[in-house]
Amino acid sequence: MNDYGIDIWSDDNFIIEDGLAKVNFDCKPSLISIVKDIRKQDFKGPLLLRFPHITKKQIHTLYDVFNASIKEYNYQGTFNAVFPLKVNQLPNFIHPLIHEGKKFNYGLEAGSKAELVIAMTYNNIGSPITVNGFKDKEMIHLGFIAKKMGHNITLIIEGLNELEMIVEVLKETKLECPNIGLRVRLHSGGSGLWAKSGGINSKFGLTSTEILEAYELMEECNIVDYLTMIHFHIGSAMNSIKPLKKALRESGHIYAELKNLGATNLKSINIGGGLAVEYNAYERTRFYSLSEFASDVIFTLKDIAKQKGVDEPNIFTESGRFISAASTVLITPVLELFSSEYELDQLKLKEKNPPLIQELFYLHRDMTKKTAYEYMHDSTDHMESLLTLFDLGYIDLQDRSNAEVLTHQIIKKAISFLEINDYGELKKLNESIQEKYLLNFSLFQSLPDYWGIDQEFPVMPLTHLDKNPTRSASLWDITCDSDGEIPFDSKKPLYLHDINLNEEDYFLGFFNVGAYQDTLGMKHNLFSHPTEVNVVFKDGEVVLEKILESQKIIDILEDIDYDTDDMKNILRKNLDPEIYKDLKKYLSENSYLKTIWSYYE
Ligand code: PLP
Structure with a gap:
């Protein structure tokens, strides 16, 4: 069979x-x-x-496995996670996720203004919000407003200009500054289909020189205390764990160096997403288990913290596909x-x-x-x-x-x-x-x-x-x-x-x-x-x-900016009333085909 x-x-x-x-x-x-x-x-x-019970199972598994590993290694940092909204923003998925995540303080990651508005509206207060991707001053202002609402929000900086905009918004609004994270551009890349999110030529993140410049700018503007997080993401659906280990070493050292420079509130490393799921029906393509993944993260970060004499960082993940x-x-x-x-x-x-x-x-x-x-x-x-x-x-x-x-x-x-x-x-x-x-x-x-x-x-x-x-x-x-x-x-x-x-x-x-x-x-x-x-x-x-x-035909047409009243008028004018009645019925149905014969009815 x-x-x-x-x-x-x-x-x-x-x-x-x-x-x-x-x-x-x-x-x-x-x-x-x-x-x-x-x-x-x-x-x-x-x-x-x-x-939703499967989403719940995944959230529980993620926290349970990481927390077990933390216990095993007597790791001093905590485990935290956010769900990246880009992976599925739809309310029927998101509402149960937020409900289930409450007991873990599970948060949300936003990569655009619209996603940030979802997070500000529905995230459990106190659960983290991280904000990635390119930002303008308005998006940064939204982050300040979220902070004012009581959210635990971290704006993750992709370029020096974003830091400058944070300083401007701080001066202009007099609102309290959200936490700041630095996305680092690692030289180690990812594996799998989406590997281009990581590596020195990736679209996102600060080079070493930019990190040092950012740090100087924060010192000048007296906002070093808001620097709480280092972030990287080496790509989605990693099929092997090797690139992650390299990325962890690299980012762990950057974290330690910044701490030793004086970033006293820098307490977290956000390792992004990338946990793969199995899509293949013929052979396994994911060559690691979640326990192995968690142990590697914890062991590597513990080792670097010891080597550099700094506190073991709190760990954040942004796994989307896995959840x-x-x-x-x-x-x-x-x-x-x-x-x-x-x-x-x-x-x-x-x-x-x-x-x-x-x-x-x-x-x-x-x-x-x-x-x-x-x-x-x-x-x-x-x-x-x-x-x-x-x-x-x-x-x-x-x-x-x-x-x-x-x-x-x-x-x-x-x-x-x-x-x-x-x-x-x-x-x-x-x-x-x-x-x-x-x-x-x-x-x-x-x-x-x-x-x-x-x-x-x-x-x-x-x-x-x-x-x-x-x-x-x-x-x-x-x-x-x-x-x-x-x-x-x-x-x-x-x-x-x-x-x-x-x-x-x-x-x-x-x-x-x-x-x-x-x-x-x-x-x-x-x-x-x-x-x-x-x-x-x-x-x-x-x-x-x-x-x-599924959307009605008439609503689909309205969505792409047809004047649907005008359409209905034209159709009505050109048809006799009985036939128009039939047509109107079709306009209020969705556009998929109706199965011609249904055995189960
Ligand atoms: N975090 C960031 C910054 C991302 O760009 C992505 C997706 O590419 C994710 C998290 C989610 O990755 P995944 O769905 O592989 O866990």
């Missing part, structure tokens, strides 16, 4: 039981039962299911299987058929388990010859259609004879036997990192997991763009089930989509965010909360 690599990527959050993908928590509901409940309320199209990725599952209904166009009842043989078509007919009729592979191979050869004969005008359209139907049926029959162990043989024929699964979603909206940087996501059907999947699958989305495809990859083959959608529904789940995808997604073809639902557990039952339906 194919388990779709669940042991590699699911971290026990999801399991396969009785042929169904289930949530491994509380009453262990199957994902299909949750989907059925939502669809009963007439929410069709793709769904984003959020599981949020697993919490969200994208569910896409399969709308169509393209080879279903070639069913046997579409075969219209003539009295007298071209010899190759007659041959295809016999291959199909006489195939046995023993001859399956050979006949399948013969059929694809014959098909190619028949296409050439069509181009030369020797066979007609009906012959060509018969050839297509027979070849697909031969392949289908052969696959049903081949056992799962014969995948090696199947792989050889991938090109000709691929099935195209049309999925009701937009890849650009819901998996933008697949489109942008080839980030793979684990995918698995929600049902039929006790049956052998026999079709090598290419996945198509419903955008009018040929990039909206996840093609079959023979190195990481995806096999799905041969489903008759006239008899039953079939849904695929894409897992670990809770980091970065939600707001990076774009409205290509004007497909908006899918309907999202928070799935929570109360008294052993599933409760669906905060159902947020």
